[in-house]
Amino acid sequence: MKTKEEIQKLREEIIDVSLSLLESGLIVRTWGNISAKIDDKHYLITPSGIRYEDLKPDMLPLVSIEDGSYEGEYKPSSEFMVHTAIYKTRNDAEFIVHTHQVYATCVGALGKKRLKAEHKEKKIIFPVADYALPGTKALADNVKSAAAKNSETRSIIMANHGAVCFGHNAEEAVKEAIKLEKAAKKYIFNICKTDASNEILEGFSSKLEEGKIVYLRNDTPERVKLIHQTIYAKRPDVHCIFHNKSEAVMTISRRVNHMRPLLDDFAQIIGTSVRIPTAEGAPLVVKKKINTVFAYNDGAYCLGDTEEDAKSAAIVLDKGCIAHLAVTRFGEGRFISLKDCFKMNRNYRKNYSVLAKSVK
Numbered sequence: 598m599k600t601k602e603e604i605q606k607l608r609e610e611i612i613d614v615s616l617s618l619l620e621s622g623l624i625v626r627t628w629g630n631i632s633a634k635i636d637d638k639h640y641l642i643t644p645s646g647i648r649y650e651d652l653k654p655d656m657l658p659l660v661s662i663e664d665g666s667y668e669g670e671y672k673p674s675s676e677f678m679v680h681t682a683i684y685k686t687r688n689d690a691e692f693i694v695h696t697h698q699v700y701a702t703c704v705g706a707l708g709k710k711r712l713k714a715e716h717k718e719k720k721i722i723f724p725v726a727d728y729a730l731p732g733t734k735a736l737a738d739n740v741k742s743a744a745a746k747n748s749e750t751r752s753i754i755m756a757n758h759g760a761v762c763f764g765h766n767a768e769e770a771v772k773e774a775i776k777l778e779k780a781a782k783k784y785i786f787n788i789c790k791t792d793a794s795n796e797i798l799e800g801f802s803s804k805l806e807e808g809k810i811v812y813l814r815n816d817t818p819e820r821v822k823l824i825h826q827t828i829y830a831k832r833p834d835v836h837c838i839f840h841n842k843s844e845a846v847m848t849i850s851r852r853v854n855h856m857r858p859l860l861d862d863f864a865q866i867i868g869t870s871v872r873i874p875t876a877e878g879a880p881l882v883v884k885k886k887i888n889t890v891f892a893y894n895d896g897a898y899c900l901g902d903t904e905e906d907a908k909s910a911a912i913v914l915d916k917g918c919i920a921h922l923a924v925t926r927f928g929e930g931r932f933i934s935l936k937d938c939f940k941m942n943r944n945y946r947k948n949y950s951v952l953a954k955s956v957k
């Protein structure tokens with residue numbers, strides 16, 4: 598049994614870990630979640646939809662491993678069933694981090710059952726749990742089965758979604774996530790021949806202020822201003838545009854004509870299908886509910902209601918582009934079904950708008 602002081606320390610530690618994962622880029626915005634077991638029957642977890650920067654120790658709900666009920670003012674993260682499944686299956690799990698880390702997530706889109714790697718001259722296998730929609734019991738069951746079958750590994754890739762890594766304490770869990778990311782990056786670079794770095798490279802962004810377009814750079818060319826004007830005219834729900842010219846996005850913008858979601862967050866935040874113009878001067882494709890507009894050989898304009906939304910779209914798009922290039926060069930991949938994409942996109946919009954309203 599942990600004492601009150603120890604539990605309080607654990608609450609603080611979860612927040613410290615979330616901030617350090619945020620800093621290292623293994624988690625972004627409110628995506629991902631972290632938990633710690635406090636006894637055989639309970640664990641603490643980060644709440645749903647609250648930014649890590651705003652978290653206070655007493656905001657973490659306490660979840661029952663047995664029946665999933667919780668105590669506390671805030672709702673547990675939507676992926677709490679995955680955590681419960683691991684605590685039920687693995688005695689060596691006392692601290693869990695669920696991330697959407699870039700390269701492990703991209704490996705999880707290749708349709709592979711496992712990632713074989715070497716760490717300190719030892720062979721290591723990272724299993725890929727079968728796909729199921731986020732936040733569902735089916736997903737928790739798939740992770741549970743992968744955790745049960747692979748007792749020697751403490752990192753599980755979740756197909757088309759992210760990773761879940763654990764250990765006896767925070768330090769071990771974070772080390773697992775870093776180890777997995779290194780192995781996955783090596784695989785994406787060496788086997789999939791995709792060495793685009795994960796980044797957002799801002800080109801010419803803009804925002805609407807009292808109905809007027811404000812360009813964030815004085816040197817925005819007229820050609821680009823026209824693109825912004827076209828987007829705002831066709832999408833009254835958009836108030837900010839982030840122009841991403843990262844290496845992966847640029848490559849897609851000159852070589853690909855259509856992107857279907859390979860990753861859950863792409864389906865949620867960018868949309869269910871993105872068309873890309875294939876020649877200089879070809880018309881832009883601006884569609885409802887698709888938060889990215891590619892311009893030929895000019896990267897992508899990522900759309901949002903706020904600056905943060907537009908930037909989030911840019912981050913998610915970059916990862917989606919790396920996954921797309923990796924799958925193309927690997928020659929195999931698992932795309933998410935259109936039906937699942939629509940479901941996720943609808944759910945995300947519904948929940949996000951509720952959340953945005955409650956925050957305001």
Ligand SMILES: [Zn+2]
Pocket residue numbers: 628629676695696697731758759
């Ligand atoms: Zn997730």
